[in-house]
Amino acid sequence: PVHGLLPHEADVLVDQLCALTQVDYKQIDPVADEPNFHCWLKDELVRLVRALPRKTQQLARQLGLPDAGRLDQILSRRQVGHRRPSLLHGDLNPWNLVRRDGGLSIIDWEMALIGDPLYDLVRHMHLTPTRPEIRDRMFRRWERTLPPEYTRGWQKDWQVYRRLEMVRSAY
Numbered sequence: 001p002v003h004g005l006l007p008h009e010a011d012v013l014v015d016q017l018c019a020l021t022q023v024d025y026k027q028i029d030p031v032a033d034e035p036n037f038h039c040w041l042k043d044e045l046v047r048l049v050r051a052l053p054r055k056t057q058q059l060a061r062q063l064g065l066p067d068a069g070r071l072d073q074i075l076s077r078r079q080v081g082h083r084r085p086s087l088l089h090g091d092l093n094p095w096n097l098v099r100r101d102g103g104l105s106i107i108d109w110e111m112a113l114i115g116d117p118l119y120d121l122v123r124h125m126h127l128t129p130t131r132p133e134i135r136d137r138m139f140r141r142w143e144r145t146l147p148p149e150y151t152r153g154w155q156k157d158w159q160v161y162r163r164l165e166m167v168r169s170a171y
């Protein structure tokens with residue numbers, strides 16, 4: 001669905017993301033309880049920028065993008081609240097969603113990780129064209145379906161993840 005999800009597909013995707021919270025991730029990775037997922041995610045982006053080849057760093061600077069140190073300062077200004085961690089897909093772009101039999105299948109789990117369930121939803125919306133009404137539908141269904149320990153404070157925090165993904169895309 002490279003042009004975005006249909007309403008019933010958005011519902012199916014949210015239901016699948018919600019089902020991931022039921023997976024006992026301790027069976028997958030017993031030490032996966034990252035106490036501050038957002039901080040780890042930010043640090044990974046800063047590390048990636050720091051490791052860019054010199055020519056790429058110079059081009060980034062010419063385009064007005066900050067170096068790794070300044071990026072760390074900028075991104076550290078925003079924090080997100082704590083939500084109970086769950087299994088995440090990690091890369092919900094349109095090419096990892098397959099339409100079949102009237103449903104939707106998630107494929108390509110190589111970037112799966114444990115973290116804030118809000119991140120998977122926001123990353124999907126960043127990587128896939130999502131009309132505002134579909135975005136609102138997905139957030140409403142997600143919040144209604146999951147217990148509060150997975151959704152607490154999402155209205156404020158989703159924009160923090162969205163900005164981080166915008167920065168990642170810029171580099």
